Amino acid sequence: MALNKSIKYFLAVAKHGNIKRASDELYISQPSLTAAIKKLESEMGAPLFNRLSKGVELTAYGLKFREFAQEQQEHYFALKHQFNDMQQRQFGKVKIGTGEVWWEGFVKRSVMDYQAIHPASSFHLEFGNNLSLLHHLIQGDIDLFIGHEVSDLSESCRVAFQPLFQDFEALYVSNRHPLATGITNNGVISDYPLLRVTPNHPRHQSVLLNGLPHDELLDERIIYDVDSVMASIDMLHITQAVMPYSHRAQEWLTRHDLVAIHLDDEKIGNIGIYTKQGEAKRNVDELIELLKSNADIAYANVNSL
Structure with missing residues (x-):
């Protein structure tokens, strides 16, 4: 044509x-x-x-x-x-969506293992937040993605979720931040700017049943929205911002001179694998088994700060 x-x-x-x-x-x-x-x-x-x-x-x-x-x-x-x-997919190409922390934690290892079994295979890697990756999955742009479970999904989103493990929300700052001395009073924390990593965008809220929620407490707070984890790390060293992020990333972020100052064990998230309903593929299923195995190995003993 x-x-x-x-x-x-x-x-x-x-x-x-x-x-x-x-x-x-x-x-x-x-x-x-x-x-x-x-x-x-x-x-x-x-x-x-x-x-x-x-x-x-x-x-x-x-x-x-x-x-x-x-x-x-x-x-x-x-x-x-x-x-x-x-x-490309007929020849075994797999299209994966993931967040950067999960890539570092166990997805990269799974891709390496899959590549060792199928050396002629190819991959497409899409990095982003939950809503953007859900949007790509629904549109057929990716085969699966690893991320947090979304509780307020629209009924039109025909996706399946396979849980892998849980995490809590931790607060990270630069190791030179005033709060890195151990002060964890919530009132003090709220006085500092908030850094949101890969924040949700209104253009992706169609996947949610009730749209994006609005937090009035943030209306007068200084907020940095950054679409990259690596750039977020840089911003924490440049500013005195506080970054909420998964406690599963503590070891990785420590290597970048960040400090976890607080753990909110009431903010529990389920991390797992999203796929489209009714679209089972042998190569995708094989990769999912590797993801499950490597997630178990990576986080077997990481339950708290």
């Missing part, structure tokens, strides 16, 4: 505003391109270009047709990408 020639030709002329330059880009003769544009205008029943002494410009009809043509082009390339993705 090729993008309709009329659309391709039209977009080239619209981009350059010049038949000669467009014909050079398309590797066709100028008369052939001119004839193709005239035929398109005849089919549409309206002039798409005004002919000028030094080129052409879009008419009101042409501007409208350009919107249509660009949409068709985008759909075409998206479809090509989907076809390529389907072919």
Whole structure:
């Protein structure tokens, strides 16, 4: 399948505003391109270009047709990408979503083990937060993702969750932070800026039954939203912010000169593997077994701070 020639030709002329330059880009003769544009205008029943002494410009009809043509082009390339993705998966490609802490904890080990068993296999790795990865899973962009269980999922989200282990919410600061001396009074903690790692975005809230919650207590607090764990670590050293994050990451974050100052054992989360319902695949199932095994090994003795 090729993008309709009329659309391709039209977009080239619209981009350059010049038949000669467009014909050079398309590797066709100028008369052939001119004839193709005239035929398109005849089919549409309206002039798409005004002919000028030094080129052409879009008419009101042409501007409208350009919107249509660009949409068709985008759909075409998206479809090509989907076809390529389907072919890659037929050859064993696995598309995984994960958070950076789980990648460091046990997902990387699982990918290594899978690669050792299937040396010709390939992977696509998507890093993000729960809602963004849920969105990618529902859209079919990934086969599975590892993250926290979401309790307020929309009924339209046909996904399955396999629990692996639990975690608590800890608060991390730079080892040079005033609170690193051991002060853990909640009132004192709330006086410092809050750093939210890979925060949820409103564009992904469609996966939630009741949308994103609003915390009025945060309205007047300084907040840093950072879409990268590594950048968040840097921000903790640059500022005096406090970062809520999984207590399972304590050993890893300690190596980056962060200190866990508080553990909230009432904020318990379930971490597991999300997959789409009714889409069992042998290679995905095999990877899931490796993820379960390596998660057990990684966190067998990590239950608290």
